[in-house]
Amino acid sequence: MACDQLGLRGGEEAAVGEEETLRRGPWTVEEDVLLANYIAANGEGRWNALARRAGLKRTGKSCRLRWLNYLRPDLRRGGMAAEEQLLILELHARWGNRWSKIAQHLPGRTDNEIKNYWRTRVQRHARQLRCDVGSQRFRDLVRCLWIPRLLERIHASANPGEGDDVLAQATAAALPVVAADGRCSWPADDVFELGPGAAADVELSCTTALSSSPSVSTDGCGARPLPPPAPMMATAESAHGSVVSSNNCSAAMHEHDTALWQPPQTQTHGGLIMMGQEEQHHDQQAAGSQQLLGAETWWSDQSSLHAGLYADVGFPELELGGETMWGACADDLWCTDMLGL
DNA sequence: AACCCTCCCAACCGCACGCCA
DNA sequence: TTGGCGTGCGGTTGGGAGGGT
Numbered sequence: 307m308a309c310d311q312l313g314l315r316g317g318e319e320a321a322v323g324e325e326e327t328l329r330r331g332p333w334t335v336e337e338d339v340l341l342a343n344y345i346a347a348n349g350e351g352r353w354n355a356l357a358r359r360a361g362l363k364r365t366g367k368s369c370r371l372r373w374l375n376y377l378r379p380d381l382r383r384g385g386m387a388a389e390e391q392l393l394i395l396e397l398h399a400r401w402g403n404r405w406s407k408i409a410q411h412l413p414g415r416t417d418n419e420i421k422n423y424w425r426t427r428v429q430r431h432a433r434q435l436r437c438d439v440g441s442q443r444f445r446d447l448v449r450c451l452w453i454p455r456l457l458e459r460i461h462a463s464a465n466p467g468e469g470d471d472v473l474a475q476a477t478a479a480a481l482p483v484v485a486a487d488g489r490c491s492w493p494a495d496d497v498f499e500l501g502p503g504a505a506a507d508v509e510l511s512c513t514t515a516l517s518s519s520p521s522v523s524t525d526g527c528g529a530r531p532l533p534p535p536a537p538m539m540a541t542a543e544s545a546h547g548s549v550v551s552s553n554n555c556s557a558a559m560h561e562h563d564t565a566l567w568q569p570p571q572t573q574t575h576g577g578l579i580m581m582g583q584e585e586q587h588h589d590q591q592a593a594g595s596q597q598l599l600g601a602e603t604w605w606s607d608q609s610s611l612h613a614g615l616y617a618d619v620g621f622p623e624l625e626l627g628g629e630t631m632w633g634a635c636a637d638d639l640w641c642t643d644m645l646g647l
Numbered sequence: 648a649a650c651c652c653t654c655c656c657a658a659c660c661g662c663a664c665g666c667c668a
Numbered sequence: 669t670t671g672g673c674g675t676g677c678g679g680t681t682g683g684g685a686g687g688g689t
Contacts (some may be wrong), residue, residue, distance in 0.1 A: 332657075354674070371658065406677060422656055
């Protein structure tokens with residue numbers, strides 16, 4: 307294996323004499339077994355000592371990372387569900403790059419996983435939109451288009467066939483209220499500032515076939531809730547005023563946005579230690595899935611954190627099918643050309 | 648088939664912080 | 669107070685996978 311030839315750069319925590327024997331790079335199945343066995347028998351913590359006592363030629367740091375990000379039995383694998391994406395978007399808007407803090411609210415997900423999700427998916431969308439993820443413009447787009455879209459997906463999954471009224475109420479509750487001074491507030495407690503020109507962008511972006519009224523106003527008319535999200539076959543006005551069918555832009559989305567929710571499986575927790583990697587990973591998925599059986603209550607527990615955002619929507623049975631986070635065909639509002647960006 | 652490109656993610660790095668002797 | 673150690677966090681990177689040409 308290539309990593310066998312990898313040396314250890316200076317600055318590592320290990321003693322100088324150990325540098326030649328310490329390994330770096332990808333973990334082998336044998337190392338995983340050693341680490342999992344040791345932790346199963348002795349628990350975690352004191353990682354440097356643990357690495358030595360387990361017979362691992364790794365730094366404690368590396369062992370800790372491997373355990374927390376990969377071997378832990380309660381980890382979930384697979385794509386992010388719409389609910390998780392929604393939480394990430396909302397919590398990132400609130401806390402920024404506080405990945406570990408965000409991860410605390412997504413059971414079975416690691417900070418590394420969330421960070422990777424943000425960097426690969428969210429930042430890619432920002433690139434497609436030609437704006438910075440930290441910009442007010444992108445934040446407004448997220449709040450006015452992405453989050454409502456996710457809520458719509460969640461709601462549609464939870465309440466198939468329900469009318470638009472309830473949906474409108476639910477999504478309106480998820481959207482910020484813009485005061486006369488330009489300050490926006492969430493149904494929850496935080497407040498953010500609309501940047502210069504943001505109101506116009508928001509208004510433009512949120513004008514859909516569902517709502518003919520302006521969505522955000524800073525003209526002194528007072529706070530007004532944003533409209534509900536567009537229906538699946540909505541059209542959107544580009545910055546140039548043209549109306550484009552949403553079906554024209556599906557290429558802007560990628561299939562790896564698909565939410566690959568794993569069905570619950572039987573957990574065989576104790577089997578982890580002596581299994582090969584394939585089975586081991588399968589078992590980890592099963593373990594994560596079993597935790598999801600308890601996740602239904604977890605979602606409702608989040609209501610204190612996301613009170614107005616999710617309370618009216620309710621959470622589904624976490625069995626979203628293989629559709630994109632944008633919905634089957636309505637992802638198109640993000641198409642760069644449509645938005646005229 | 649070979650090459651190139653993009654995407655994804657596991658693993659690494661540096662730094663900061665808390666604890667304790 | 670200080671230095672060592674363990675741990676946690678956020679940023680970065682290397683390489684594999686997969687798709688396109």
